[in-house]
Amino acid sequence: MKKTIAIIGAGGAMGSALSKSLAASGHHILLMDKDSEKCHKTYDHIFAELPNADIEILNCIHEGSWEADVIIPAVAYEIQQEVADYIKDVVTGKIVISLINPLNEDKSKLLTSSLSSAAEELQGYLPYSKVVKAFNTIFPSDLKSITHADCFIAGDDETAVATVCSLAKESGFVPQLAGNLSASRTLESMMLILIQLCRKNNIPESGSFKVLFSKS
Numbered sequence: 387m388k389k390t391i392a393i394i395g396a397g398g399a400m401g402s403a404l405s406k407s408l409a410a411s412g413h414h415i416l417l418m419d420k421d422s423e424k425c426h427k428t429y430d431h432i433f434a435e436l437p438n439a440d441i442e443i444l445n446c447i448h449e450g451s452w453e454a455d456v457i458i459p460a461v462a463y464e465i466q467q468e469v470a471d472y473i474k475d476v477v478t479g480k481i482v483i484s485l486i487n488p489l490n491e492d493k494s495k496l497l498t499s500s501l502s503s504a505a506e507e508l509q510g511y512l513p514y515s516k517v518v519k520a521f522n523t524i525f526p527s528d529l530k531s532i533t534h535a536d537c538f539i540a541g542d543d544e545t546a547v548a549t550v551c552s553l554a555k556e557s558g559f560v561p562q563l564a565g566n567l568s569a570s571r572t573l574e575s576m577m578l579i580l581i582q583l584c585r586k587n588n589i590p591e592s593g594s595f596k597v598l599f600s601k602s
């Protein structure tokens with residue numbers, strides 16, 4: 387079913403790639419960023435390839451989050467709380483997708499303790515929303531090119547998790563249910579490992595996870 391999806395940070399690497407991918411699936415996408423110039427670039431880029439895309443630019447993150455069924459803060463971990471505080475009163479009952487990885491500046495370690503995760507912190511800031519971890523182990527370039535990679539999904543609300551599974555599937559990924567929201571601790575570490583593997587192999591950040599189940 388067609389959803390209205392608000393992307394906060396739509397001018398950034400992950401925000402613009404995900405906006406395009408979700409627009410290609412026919413959803414109504416609301417593009418929002420601190421810098422509206424960047425949103426215009428994302429808008430033009432999507433329209434060049436998808437002239438029928440249902441996308442619009444909104445200047446107000448609060449208004450966009452109020453309009454949306456699903457909200458995706460595609461901003462740095464350091465900005466997460468600021469964004470959450472800003473949208474807190476308009477996301478009650480809504481799905482908020484956490485793709486944020488709490489990495490330090492040189493992406494060599496996590497900024498969260500082993501007993502928490504960015505996604506669980508977000509749920510704490512937005513107690514009346516349904517936070518679901520997803521898309522955090524996927525690089526923006528691979529949102530455009532890789533198909534059938536796994537997209538790990540973790541959350542406490544079954545219906546919200548099912549909705550996010552559909553979004554991942556429509557974007558060309560294989561949704562893998564990773565558990566409740568606390569599984570985000572593992573999922574956020576997985577991106578750290580993927581980045582380290584790219585560095586060790588001297589390749590640009592790319593590649594994704596695929597679990598190979600044995601046939602019984």
Ligand SMILES: NC(=O)c1ccc[n+]([C@@H]2O[C@H](COP(=O)([O-])OP(=O)(O)OC[C@H]3O[C@@H](n4cnc5c(N)ncnc54)[C@H](OP(=O)(O)O)[C@@H]3O)[C@@H](O)[C@H]2O)c1
Pocket residue numbers: 394395396397398399400401418419420421424447460461462463465468469485486487488489521522523524525526591
């Ligand atoms: N890039 C990846 O490989 C990747 C993969 C998976 C997950 N992620 C996660 O995705 C998130 C975004 O990463 P990214 O690489 O896309 O970063 P990015 O390119 O820097 O994009 C972040 C965007 O958010 C904007 N922004 C900053 N503060 C804002 C605010 N208060 N309200 C609205 N927009 C704001 C930024 O604008 P300014 O630049 O003007 O500050 C920028 O356009 C991170 O949490 C990251 O961990 C990234």
